[in-house]
Amino acid sequence: EAGVTQFPSHSVIEKGQTVTLRCDPISGHDNLYWYRRVMGKEIKFLLHFVKESKQDESGMPNNRFLAERTGGTYSTLKVQPAELEDSGVYFCASSQVQLGNTQYFGPGTRLTVL
Amino acid sequence: KQEVTQIPAALSVPEGENLVLNCSFTDSAIYNLQWFRQDPGKGLTSLLLIQSSQREQTSGRLNASLDKSSGRSTLYIAASQPGDSATYLCAVISGGSNYKLTFGKGTLLTVNP
Numbered sequence: 128e129a130g131v132t133q134f135p136s137h138s139v140i141e142k143g144q145t146v147t148l149r150c151d152p153i154s155g156h157d158n159l160y161w162y163r164r165v166m167g168k169e170i171k172f173l174l175h176f177v178k179e180s181k182q183d184e185s186g187m188p189n190n191r192f193l194a195e196r197t198g199g200t201y202s203t204l205k206v207q208p209a210e211l212e213d214s215g216v217y218f219c220a221s222s223q224v225q226l227g228n229t230q231y232f233g234p235g236t237r238l239t240v241l
Numbered sequence: 242k243q244e245v246t247q248i249p250a251a252l253s254v255p256e257g258e259n260l261v262l263n264c265s266f267t268d269s270a271i272y273n274l275q276w277f278r279q280d281p282g283k284g285l286t287s288l289l290l291i292q293s294s295q296r297e298q299t300s301g302r303l304n305a306s307l308d309k310s311s312g313r314s315t316l317y318i319a320a321s322q323p324g325d326s327a328t329y330l331c332a333v334i335s336g337g338s339n340y341k342l343t344f345g346k347g348t349l350l351t352v353n354p
Contacts (some may be wrong), residue, residue, distance in 0.1 A: 131284075158340065169245075170285075170330070172341040183339040218284065220342075228273065228340055232285035 129153070131233035133219050139239045145207040148236045152201070152221030158182075159202050160222075160230060161194060165215035173217075176202060188213075209240045243268045243335045247345035254321055255353050262316040262348045264331030269312050272334040275342065276305050276316050279328045288329075289316070293336075321352045 132151045140146050152159045161173040173192070174184040178199035187194070191210070196202040206213055216237050220230040244267045254260050264274070273292045277285040289298045289305040291314070297306040304317040318325060328349050332342040 160341065162342070162344075169346045170332075170342075170344040172343070175339055175341055183341060186341070220285075222340070224340070228334070229287050229290045230275065230340075230342060231287060232277070234284035 131219055131221050131231055133217075133233040133236050135236060136234065137237045137239075139241065140209055141241055142211055143208045145205065146209055146238060148204045148206075148217055148219075148238070150202045150204070150219030150233060152219070153231055156221035156223050156231075157199070158222040158224065158228070158230075159196060160220040161202070161204055162218040162220065162232075163215050164218070165212070170218065173204075206238075209238075211240050214238055214240045243271075243333060243343045245331060245333060245343050245345035247329075247331055247348050249348060250346065251349040251351075253351040253353065256321060256323060258321050258352075259317070259319050260321055260350070262318070262329050262331075262350070264314040264316070264345055266312045266314075266333050266343075268335055269309050270336040271309065272336050272340070274305075274307055274314050274331065274333045276303075276314075277330040277332065279330060279347070285330065318350075321350075323352050323354050326350055326352050 134149045159176040164170045172186040175182045176196045193205045216235045220232045222230045276288045291307045302319040328347040330347045332344045
């Protein structure tokens with residue numbers, strides 16, 4: 128069974144540009160989460176989808192971040208326009224509550240904003 | 242607001258030693274607690290999940306315990322090996338939090354051959 132996949136693995140962009148990160152959860156997992164780790168800090172929650180609906184977006188830093196999950200399958204996280212402080216590693220995770228809600232993480236996308 | 246603390250921040254041990262990693266959380270009303278391992282440049286690998294009603298979970302050489310009332314969990318690693326070298330992360334889902342994980346900063350473990 129394929130795990131959580133994320134694309135791209137690395138992205139380097141200039142301040143003010145737009146970047147879109149993609150996450151493909153484990154097949155059949157209704158719950159999809161985005162997290163972020165910035166340098167020197169702990170991993171922090173951004174938002175949670177249940178199928179295509181946003182269940183909790185309390186961790187989104189500001190309105191420059193837009194997450195979507197069309198059709199309840201893969202998800203995208205767009206940052207527009209990117210700022211220097213957006214640099215970090217963005218992780219996606221998925222889970223199925225009926226299976227104890229273990230969250231399975233993808234390898235992350237390392238975003239560098241110059 | 243839930244806060245998770247992991248002690249020590251870094252630990253270096255000789256191969257074969259048994260060791261304990263500590264995790265504490267401020268709000269004892271948790272749904273579950275999960276231990277992860279992260280290798281450099283890689284994602285998080287789930288090691289063990291303990292539901293709030295459980296006291297411990299075991300997987301191979303790993304044993305995780307949970308004391309909800311005192312807000313503590315420990316990860317015990319038996320007979321450590323160089324391949325165990327990684328960052329170990331503790332994370333909790335607080336009750337009523339819509340399943341979001343709150344992470345500690347992790348413990349960087351180095352097992353020397």
